[in-house]
Amino acid sequence: MEKMFEEAGLTAIYDKVTREERLSLDDGLQLYRCADILALGALANIVRNRKNGDNTYFIYNQHLNYSNICTNLCKFCAFGKAKESELAYEMSVDEVKEKVRERLDEPITEIHMVGGIHPELPFDYYLQILQAIKEVRPGVHIQAFTCVEIAHLAELAGKSVDKTLEILKMAGLGSLPGGGAEVFSPRIRKLTCEKKLAGSDWLEISKSAHRLGLHTNATMLYGHIETLEERLLHLDALRKTQDETGGFLAFIPLAFHPKNTEMSDLAQTSGIDDLKNIAVARLMLDNFPHIKAYWVMIGPKMAQIALSFGADDMDGTVKEEIITHMAGAETGRAIGSATLVRLIREAGRKPIERDTLYNIISTPALSGELL
Amino acid sequence: MKDLNAKIRSGLRIEDEDFLRLAAEADLHQLGHLADAVRRRKHPERKVTYVIDRNINYTDICISACRFCAFYKKPQDPGGTVLGFEELGEKIEETQKLGGTQILLQGGLHPDLPIEFYEEMVRFIKSKGIHLHGFSPPEVCHFAAISNISIQEVLDRLIEAGLDSIPGGGAEILSDRVRSLTSPNKCRADQWLEVMEEAHRRGLRTTATMMFGHVETLEERLEHLRRLRQLQDRTGGFTAFIPWPFQPDNTALAQSISVRTGGHEYLRTLALSRLYLDNFDNIQASWVTQGPKVAQLSLFFGANDFGSTMIEENVVAAAGVSFRLSENEIRRLVEEAGFTAEQRLMDYSPAHL
Numbered sequence: 001m002e003k004m005f006e007e008a009g010l011t012a013i014y015d016k017v018t019r020e021e022r023l024s025l026d027d028g029l030q031l032y033r034c035a036d037i038l039a040l041g042a043l044a045n046i047v048r049n050r051k052n053g054d055n056t057y058f059i060y061n062q063h064l065n066y067s068n069i070c071t072n073l074c075k076f077c078a079f080g081k082a083k084e085s086e087l088a089y090e091m092s093v094d095e096v097k098e099k100v101r102e103r104l105d106e107p108i109t110e111i112h113m114v115g116g117i118h119p120e121l122p123f124d125y126y127l128q129i130l131q132a133i134k135e136v137r138p139g140v141h142i143q144a145f146t147c148v149e150i151a152h153l154a155e156l157a158g159k160s161v162d163k164t165l166e167i168l169k170m171a172g173l174g175s176l177p178g179g180g181a182e183v184f185s186p187r188i189r190k191l192t193c194e195k196k197l198a199g200s201d202w203l204e205i206s207k208s209a210h211r212l213g214l215h216t217n218a219t220m221l222y223g224h225i226e227t228l229e230e231r232l233l234h235l236d237a238l239r240k241t242q243d244e245t246g247g248f249l250a251f252i253p254l255a256f257h258p259k260n261t262e263m264s265d266l267a268q269t270s271g272i273d274d275l276k277n278i279a280v281a282r283l284m285l286d287n288f289p290h291i292k293a294y295w296v297m298i299g300p301k302m303a304q305i306a307l308s309f310g311a312d313d314m315d316g317t318v319k320e321e322i323i324t325h326m327a328g329a330e331t332g333r334a335i336g337s338a339t340l341v342r343l344i345r346e347a348g349r350k351p352i353e354r355d356t357l358y359n360i361i362s363t364p365a366l367s368g369e370l371l
Numbered sequence: 372m373k374d375l376n377a378k379i380r381s382g383l384r385i386e387d388e389d390f391l392r393l394a395a396e397a398d399l400h401q402l403g404h405l406a407d408a409v410r411r412r413k414h415p416e417r418k419v420t421y422v423i424d425r426n427i428n429y430t431d432i433c434i435s436a437c438r439f440c441a442f443y444k445k446p447q448d449p450g451g452t453v454l455g456f457e458e459l460g461e462k463i464e465e466t467q468k469l470g471g472t473q474i475l476l477q478g479g480l481h482p483d484l485p486i487e488f489y490e491e492m493v494r495f496i497k498s499k500g501i502h503l504h505g506f507s508p509p510e511v512c513h514f515a516a517i518s519n520i521s522i523q524e525v526l527d528r529l530i531e532a533g534l535d536s537i538p539g540g541g542a543e544i545l546s547d548r549v550r551s552l553t554s555p556n557k558c559r560a561d562q563w564l565e566v567m568e569e570a571h572r573r574g575l576r577t578t579a580t581m582m583f584g585h586v587e588t589l590e591e592r593l594e595h596l597r598r599l600r601q602l603q604d605r606t607g608g609f610t611a612f613i614p615w616p617f618q619p620d621n622t623a624l625a626q627s628i629s630v631r632t633g634g635h636e637y638l639r640t641l642a643l644s645r646l647y648l649d650n651f652d653n654i655q656a657s658w659v660t661q662g663p664k665v666a667q668l669s670l671f672f673g674a675n676d677f678g679s680t681m682i683e684e685n686v687v688a689a690a691g692v693s694f695r696l697s698e699n700e701i702r703r704l705v706e707e708a709g710f711t712a713e714q715r716l717m718d719y720s721p722a723h724l
Contacts, residue, residue, distance in 0.1 A: 039400075270667055270704060270707045271664030271665060271666075271668045272707060275668070299664060301633055301662065304634050305635055305665070339631075342633070346632075346636050348399075
């Protein structure tokens, strides 16, 4: 192993990793530029094993996108539509209820709900859909609303972010999913999502949520026009925030999907880049408990391989993914829990069904009650 | 493991027990790292090759009825076809227009067509002036049986008609226990190897494949590799080894087994193959079954070739997997991984000098 790191020029970073010392931004740059993906993966795997052992998490969840109508219309997004678009939709409170009711016979523990920045829906609508979900499925955890939506909802409510989050929490909100982070760099936001909440505000809202006891995730949309330095500054900002609050559960690198976006001339991310982002994140984000390989974005095979490159979570069953599929994702819209268990086990790891907050729900037996 | 590491790095052959030990004890990074070291020793120029060709299936009618296959039609099924020469000619011309240098010609084991039919088809294809990589060993054995002639005579007559090289399909797992469970009507392991040996003796180059991840044991995978390595020691006629996992959708076998091979096991098997087959120059990645991302990663797990652009592919697509890649995409994937991409011919010589 040591020889492998030496050949890859990573001895100094390897020493830091074994001493559990924080890596600098320069270290991060060297990792991103390292051509030896195997050495990089082996290094990230050291941290993964230290933090999570062989434990590999997945969740039985359902995605619900209440509306794609959006005033931001970010250039990297194929989901958001103007109100007058033929493809625009919004769900009534009853439709949201129906979506949840349709899957009542499945052991779903989390509803993952995000939508666009809708120009007209009133604040009360958001409270109603939270309450509606809880009414149909009382025990479920609702992970909903990116920081971008929270800022919008606070504006609608005419209240502070803290107060708004408190009201949402009362209505049933359990945690925030971490989307809308994109790349924090003002340069990138100006070029790709000018109207979106600033990166610094995204971080502030996450901190508010953490202070109120709402856990959140963090994401980074990579593989478009961002530089390696911009990725690293993004990771560093997350790391600093986590030092302050400790409220982030998982970091989820999101691979940019160009199809049907205004940036469709760009290529899809490569397998190497997908694994690099997992591995570098695992190495840089020393205070994040979990790194997620989101199979919808990179495919189940790559997500499985990522378990040896720093990731310890495969997300979940997802049930009806829309956002990435509108951008041409060729992965399935759902995956069976048996398939997740099989993939995790084939990778030599221990599958664990978790809830949103990483409490263990079940550890599928070897012969496999789920198989 | 340290001794094994040193053994592999110094270029020594690994034994069966070494293979089993690596399979049991080495993790994904270690296997990749070792396979990559072998790959770099064999191909120090950091080049990854690919070929532009088209898979033409002259018929889907097949009496073999292999349980892992989603492509074939039984002779009595409706809709089975034999490709006419006119359509065959159009497909070849289209391939040539796209810069293609060869035709990969394979088909089902048709119940009636005699050797003369295949000779005529070979002559027709060769009249178009393109390399013909055709007829896997089960087909050669079948032609011999149908026309009641020897394997040697089939090869001699097809070579006389213009056949240039033989694809390594139909090997599946070269173990008769496995074959009796999955493809009882197909040629036995010995016959597959005999066709290849006879072909090599006649100066034809061939490839070898392995379809794994169904009913075979690890020892049977090893048996497969051992038999290939032994034959290669005798003839040196194999240009490349191409492993890929069983694709279960729409097959009879999928009903009875729950095994599905993920990307992790694919990469491990690829790396183990690179380590064991020390007398094979080239190992191909299987983007057709793995998709572009895993195929790109394969280049760090022993693969030095991206296979073919596959202007047309029907067999894997019938099993529910339909990745498509253009030449430009292949070049981009290869270059992003830090290699130079080079179009090659069947014998791995450059297509453009």
